[in-house]
Amino acid sequence: xxxxxxxxxxxxxxxxxxxxxxxxxxxxxxxxxxxxxxxxxxxxxxxxxxxxxxxxxxxxxxxxxxxxxxxxxxxxxxxxxxxxxxxxxxxxxxxxxxxxxxxxxxxxxxxxxxxxxxxxxxxxxxxxxxxxxxxxxxxxxxxxxxxxxxxxxxxxxxxxxxxxxxxxxxxxxxxxxxxxxxxxxxxxxxxxxxxxxxxxxxxxxxx
Numbered sequence: 001x002x003x004x005x006x007x008x009x010x011x012x013x014x015x016x017x018x019x020x021x022x023x024x025x026x027x028x029x030x031x032x033x034x035x036x037x038x039x040x041x042x043x044x045x046x047x048x049x050x051x052x053x054x055x056x057x058x059x060x061x062x063x064x065x066x067x068x069x070x071x072x073x074x075x076x077x078x079x080x081x082x083x084x085x086x087x088x089x090x091x092x093x094x095x096x097x098x099x100x101x102x103x104x105x106x107x108x109x110x111x112x113x114x115x116x117x118x119x120x121x122x123x124x125x126x127x128x129x130x131x132x133x134x135x136x137x138x139x140x141x142x143x144x145x146x147x148x149x150x151x152x153x154x155x156x157x158x159x160x161x162x163x164x165x166x167x168x169x170x171x172x173x174x175x176x177x178x179x180x181x182x183x184x185x186x187x188x189x190x191x192x193x194x195x196x197x198x199x200x201x202x203x204x205x206x207x
Contacts (some may be wrong), residue, residue: 009054012174016047019170042113043167046106053102069101075131078108082129086119087112091131103178104136107196110167111138118142137185139193150187168194 020043027036071093079089108129115127118140125142145153154172168182175182175196185195 009050012177013047013051013054015173016043016050016170020044020047039167043170046109050102067100067102068098070095071097071099071131071134074099074101074104078105078129078131082112085112085116086127087116088126088128090128093131093133097133099134100178100180103174103180104196106174107171107182108136108138110171111194114167115140115142135195135197137193137195139186139191141190142192144187144189145184145192150184153184154182 020040023036023039027033071091072095075089075091075093082089112127112129115125115138119125119127119142122142125140127138127140129138130136154168156169172182176199179199180196181199182194182196184193186193
C-alpha cells in the first residue's frame with residue numbers, strides 16, 4: 001500500500017512538472033514570459049515541498065491517513081496564513097471532521113493566489129475563503145471570467161492575463177485523483193466562486 005501511494009505521489013509530481021514545462025514552452029512574448037516566470041516562482045517551491053514530503057514517506061513510511069488533519073486545525077492554519085493579505089477566512093466545522101490537508105492547502109493557495117493577482121488589476125475587491133463541512137470555497141467580488149476561458153479552466157492548461165490556468169488545472173487533477181471535485185461554482189459580475197468538495201459517488205447497480 002505504501003509503494004502504491006508513493007507511486008501515485010510521484011506521478012502527480014511529474015504531472016505538475018509537465019504542466020509547468022507546458023506553460024514555459026507556450027510563453028511567447030515578454031508579457032507571457034513574465035507570467036510564466038511568476039508561475040514558476042509560485043509553483044516550484046510547492047512542488048519542492050511535495051517532493052520532500054514524498055521522500056520523507058519513502059524513508060519513514062506513514063499510515064494511509066498520515067496527511068489528514070482535523071478540519072478546525074486546518075482552518076486555523078489558513079486563517080493565520082492569509083491574515084496579512086486582506087483575505088477573509090470563514091467557516092464552521094465539526095471538531096471530529098478530518099480533511100486531506102495537503103489537497104485542501106494546495107487548492108486554497110492556488111485559488112487565493114489567483115484572486116490576489118486579480119486584485120492587482122481590480123483594486124478593492126473582496127476575497128473570502130469559506131469552509132463548511134467538507135466544502136471549501138474561495139470567491140471574489142470582481143469581474144466575471146470570460147466564457148471562453150471559463151469553459152477551459154480546470155480541464156486543460158490555459159494562459160491568461162489573470163494568472164489562471166496551469167495552477168488550477170494542476171489542482172483540479174490532484175483533487176480528482178483524491179476523489180474530490182474542483183469546479184467553477186459561480187461566475188457572475190461581483191461574484192466569482194470556486195468550490196472543492198467530495199466527488200459524488202456512483203450509484204451501485206441493483207443486485
